[in-house]
Amino acid sequence: MNQIKSWIRNTASSKSKMNNISKLLSYSVLALMAIIMILPLLWLINGSFQPSWQINADPVIWIPREWNTVRAGDSERKLYLWKMVTSPDEKQTEDVIQIGSRKYTSVVDAAKLQSVQSVPKDQLSEAIPVTENGITLNIRDWTTSEGVKKVVALAKDPEQENNLVVMELEGNQPAVSVYPLDQVNKGKAGKTSVGGYEFSVRQMEDGNQLIAIGPESELWVVGSPEIAKEARIVQSSQLGNKELINVGETQIPIYSVEGEPEDARFATIIQENWQPLMEQSLLAENAFVAQDADLSPEKVSQMFNGLEMTVRTYTPPDGGEPFDVVILTPGSTEYLVISTEFMDQLYAAPISELVEPGSVNISTLTYRVQEDFEKESRITPSALVGDIQDLAVIVPAAVVNRAQDVPPDQLSRSTRVKLNLNGYKKVLSLKLSGTPFYMFFVNSGYVVLMNIIGHFISCILVAYGFARFRAPGKNFFFLLLLGTMMVPGTIVTLPTYIIFRDLGLLGTMVPLWVRSFFGNAFLIFVLRQFFLTIPYDLDEAAILDGASRLQVLLKIIVPLSKPALAMIGIFTFWWYWNSFLDPLIYITTQKYYTISLALNSFNQLYSRSAGYYDRILAGSVLALLPMVVIFIFAQRYFIEGIQLQGIKR
Numbered sequence: 001m002n003q004i005k006s007w008i009r010n011t012a013s014s015k016s017k018m019n020n021i022s023k024l025l026s027y028s029v030l031a032l033m034a035i036i037m038i039l040p041l042l043w044l045i046n047g048s049f050q051p052s053w054q055i056n057a058d059p060v061i062w063i064p065r066e067w068n069t070v071r072a073g074d075s076e077r078k079l080y081l082w083k084m085v086t087s088p089d090e091k092q093t094e095d096v097i098q099i100g101s102r103k104y105t106s107v108v109d110a111a112k113l114q115s116v117q118s119v120p121k122d123q124l125s126e127a128i129p130v131t132e133n134g135i136t137l138n139i140r141d142w143t144t145s146e147g148v149k150k151v152v153a154l155a156k157d158p159e160q161e162n163n164l165v166v167m168e169l170e171g172n173q174p175a176v177s178v179y180p181l182d183q184v185n186k187g188k189a190g191k192t193s194v195g196g197y198e199f200s201v202r203q204m205e206d207g208n209q210l211i212a213i214g215p216e217s218e219l220w221v222v223g224s225p226e227i228a229k230e231a232r233i234v235q236s237s238q239l240g241n242k243e244l245i246n247v248g249e250t251q252i253p254i255y256s257v258e259g260e261p262e263d264a265r266f267a268t269i270i271q272e273n274w275q276p277l278m279e280q281s282l283l284a285e286n287a288f289v290a291q292d293a294d295l296s297p298e299k300v301s302q303m304f305n306g307l308e309m310t311v312r313t314y315t316p317p318d319g320g321e322p323f324d325v326v327i328l329t330p331g332s333t334e335y336l337v338i339s340t341e342f343m344d345q346l347y348a349a350p351i352s353e354l355v356e357p358g359s360v361n362i363s364t365l366t367y368r369v370q371e372d373f374e375k376e377s378r379i380t381p382s383a384l385v386g387d388i389q390d391l392a393v394i395v396p397a398a399v400v401n402r403a404q405d406v407p408p409d410q411l412s413r414s415t416r417v418k419l420n421l422n423g424y425k426k427v428l429s430l431k432l433s434g435t436p437f438y439m440f441f442v443n444s445g446y447v448v449l450m451n452i453i454g455h456f457i458s459c460i461l462v463a464y465g466f467a468r469f470r471a472p473g474k475n476f477f478f479l480l481l482l483g484t485m486m487v488p489g490t491i492v493t494l495p496t497y498i499i500f501r502d503l504g505l506l507g508t509m510v511p512l513w514v515r516s517f518f519g520n521a522f523l524i525f526v527l528r529q530f531f532l533t534i535p536y537d538l539d540e541a542a543i544l545d546g547a548s549r550l551q552v553l554l555k556i557i558v559p560l561s562k563p564a565l566a567m568i569g570i571f572t573f574w575w576y577w578n579s580f581l582d583p584l585i586y587i588t589t590q591k592y593y594t595i596s597l598a599l600n601s602f603n604q605l606y607s608r609s610a611g612y613y614d615r616i617l618a619g620s621v622l623a624l625l626p627m628v629v630i631f632i633f634a635q636r637y638f639i640e641g642i643q644l645q646g647i648k649r
Contacts (some may be wrong), residue, residue: 044624048617049419055613058508065415070097072231072269072393076375077350078267079152079228080391084406085201096222099269100252102227102405103181104217106137107210108167111648112175116167116195118157124164127153129215135178142166152176154211155199155485165197181249182244184212221250221404228269230399233306236271236390246549248402267393274348274391277339278328280369280381282345287328287338289363290314295325295335302326304343309386311340328385329367336365348389349373349382356605357384357430366627372426372615402445427622430615432601433590437619440598441626444577447512447594451576452569454516455523459568462519463527464553468539478528485521497585512576512594523568528565531557566634577627595623609637 047055049064069078081095119142127138140148150169157163187202191210195294242257245267254265296313303309310327314337325337357368360383373382427462430437465471466478500511534557542552558565583597593601599619603611 026089041624044620048423048614048621049421050614050617051225051420051422052614055617061415063417064419066418066420067577068416070225070228070415072228072233073108075231075233075393076231076347077231077270077393081225081233081413082222084222084411093226095619096406096411097225097269098220099223099227099267099400099403100221101218102221104178104219104252105181105184105212105214106135107177107179107184108152108172109177110192110194110209111173112172112199112201113167113194113211114175115166116154116197118160118163118197119151120160121162121164121168124151124153124166135176136217137169137213138215139169140166142168147295152213154213155197157197160475165199174259178217179210181216184210186556187245196463201412218408220408220411220638221252221399221403222406222411223248223403225401227395230395231269231393232395233274233391233393235306235308236392237393239266239268239394245397249404252397252400254397254402255394257280260517265397267397267400269393269395271390271392273306273351274385274389275351275384276309276346276348276389277355277370277373277382278342278346278385280383282342283338283367283383283385284330286342287336289365290325290335291317292333292335295337296322301324304340304346305348306344306391307348307386307389309343309346312337326386328383329365331365334364334630336367346385347375351388354384358434360434369432370430374422374426379425381429384423420614423618424622427615427619430602430619432593432598435591435593438600439591440593440595441622443509443592444457444594444596447509447579447583448573448576450513451516452572454513454518455520455568455572456565458517458519459523459527460558460565463524463531464557467528467531468536468549468557481521482525485525492587493581500586504588506586507588507592509592512579516572523571526568527561527564530561534560570631570634573630574627577623599623 005291046062046064047483049069050061053067054061054065068081070081071077072079079097081097083093084096106527123140123143125143127140129136130139137152140151140153142151149164152169153164155165157165183204187204187210190203190209191198191199192201193199199211201211203209205322229642234257240258242253242255244251245254245265252267254267256262257264257266294315296315298312300311301308302311304326311324312327313322314325315322322454324340326340327335328338329336353374354370357370359366360369368384369381369382371381373380375382400586408572429435429546432440462481465510466474466481496511496515500506505511505514538556539552540562544550547555548637579594580596580600583594584600587593587597590598590601599616602619603616
């Protein structure tokens, strides 16, 4: 008996363990499938909080981070910080800024060259760049009877056209080094003979005769971020003659600057193109179109906030006092101008920060506007005015007390974890042909609302008739209705389009919602099945009390059908909020675009510009948000509607 009891206990324990293991496996599989299903959504949301540079980063950066920067003096120009390894174990790093770049080339010291040979090209492989001990050489394989040798081509053999003069890498490595390209080019050109072959060389100041063999490489010159505190921006035309000075482990170019003391020298951190800007609101209020005849023929270049602008004198046609104006946008016979009194509000930004600006037309003139320009941490729609300026960020040479050359691949971005909200702020500032982004949400909301109203009115009435009325042939017509669900939507697209075209409704929003007032077969089916679950005794009791059929529907059937109606509302919202094909077919004016069509247009306009990826992802999340919120709050009714449809009491 005890053995039987023990066997029963062991069996029960074994079954319990198996049940637990089975549950664990089931939950694990469900969790894994849920993660796989939700992963694209998580990637989208995560990407919307990343800056544009991080979205395309290689290797991939998963956690949203902000690139640390330091301001260039008192300007709005930000300089990126880079992390440089300062210890052999790569555990210690320091932040640096790039203050230039320097090209290097691999060279051979002719005096240290041991031997060279002339080799037919067909015995040599293609050159492959190989880096060893910080020196990059174009290595070729030379197939000989003794085996394969590593060689470097130095020159063509002038006596044998199909031969190259090469040196073997083994034994000649001490002759190879890396030199700054600017120093090599400064050397005096000459000729030298090695092993009976003549080579072009550069005679250096230290007496070395160098044969430049390449390949060329570019190293970044980096320095302390403290340098940026003394930075300021000047016109590149103000830079004088270039000199090279030794700083730290490298050389940097320095310049005299027009207007500064003769002995003052400055180093350039960045030299790039900048675009003068002016707040769009200021331009809209104070700029005006002037005829060429009303402007003086003399054109004067004048500096405003360090930017060079063209100034002319404007004489009002009504005989007012002449005054000086700045040419913002030139034309053939008309000019967009503004009085010089407003030029203290002129500013500029690097061309690299201005991505795909929009256009604004005034009379025959067109000027561009960057709607999402960020100025002093706020979005300021800015007009692009005047000519592009070549500006340089300079610092006094005395503050550059240390610098060194570093291969770019040995530097990494200096970042910190931070959710980036700029994508959301800027996408809400974007405009499509003058239509602000939020209007596309309004358009989608209008389409969804009209379709929900149409479906509620038409589907409730038809479903009630099929569920409650006793009429001959009712089932046949119901089957005929269900049969329309089998017809692919693409088949009726063309006839529907022709109907709306003949009614003159193309280009309006009416085709996007009017069809919902004629019912939907699937939603009618869902409602009919749900209405069948409601006892007919309630109808009869209400009718006996004097209620009409419409009163029965509105006061009894509809209040009891909240789960089904919620499901219809969710389905309708889902279909028409995400609808793309119908708006694409019927909407021709951008001010009527729905959010899905607007996102597609933004993607086509800006996808080629990496600077807009954060806006596109943020816009996609905003478009998704209403659907998620509505489902969260209405999921109980939705699930109830799914469970109860088709159940007949």
